[in-house]
Amino acid sequence: MAELNTGDGGGKKGDKKVRSKKGNSRVDLTAMVDLAFLLITFFMLTTSLNKPQSMDLGMPDKPKPEDPQITMKVPDDRSLTILLGEGNKIKWYLGQFATPLAGPEEVTYGKEGIRKEILSREQILLEKFGDPKKAGLIVIIKPSKKSTYRNLVDILDEMAICKVPTYAIVDITKEEDALLAKVD
Structure with a gap:
């Protein structure tokens, strides 16, 4: 008192x-x-504190040497490969690297860049197959050693915006890395 x-x-x-x-x-x-x-x-x-925002990303375990190699055949007209390079550079191609159906082309991030390409490819598949659940777009993301973490996050944001149901993050090959280094 x-x-x-x-x-x-x-x-x-x-x-x-x-x-x-x-x-x-x-x-x-x-x-x-x-x-x-x-x-x-x-x-x-x-008081409720700010919760950190994160994106769910399920990554497989690294295979053991004794495990058999599992390869998955992806139809060429459904697979879009995105290469992430140095200096916010993005190149894409449709199908196999040796015999692409379209591309490789260099685009930018955002509405008029890679998002426009993904949406147009989804529309082509929708017109061709009808049901996107049966035959939707499969995106293969290949970041190079010189790309930044922000580039990967930006491309994953594009996957979420475009509602791409199937995408994978895969190691880039030497040939694809050379394609990124080549000046257009």
Whole structure:
């Protein structure tokens, strides 16, 4: 509780002038400090903090040398390969690297770049097969050693924006890396 100490309150007896003695005033702030800590604790416990935003990315385990190699045949007209290079460079091709059905072409990130290409390929497949669940676009993402983490995150954002159901992150080959290094 608050307390005010005023001393014994008077002057010396026997003096002509009686002056009141000024006492030391002291306020006990213990209760206020307790209340402040209670309020801080209350707000810390009841406030919701920002949760980190993350994208789910399921990666397979590294194969053991004794495990058999599993290869998956991907139809050429459904597979779009995206190569990520140095300096925000993106190149894409449709089908196999040796015999591409379309490309390789260099594009940019964003609405008028790779997103436009992905959406146009999805539209072609929709017109050809009808049901996107049966024969949708398969995107193979191949980042080079010189691409940045931001490039990979940006291309994964494009996959989420375009709602591509099937995509994979694969190691880039030497030939594809040479294609990225080549100046158009």
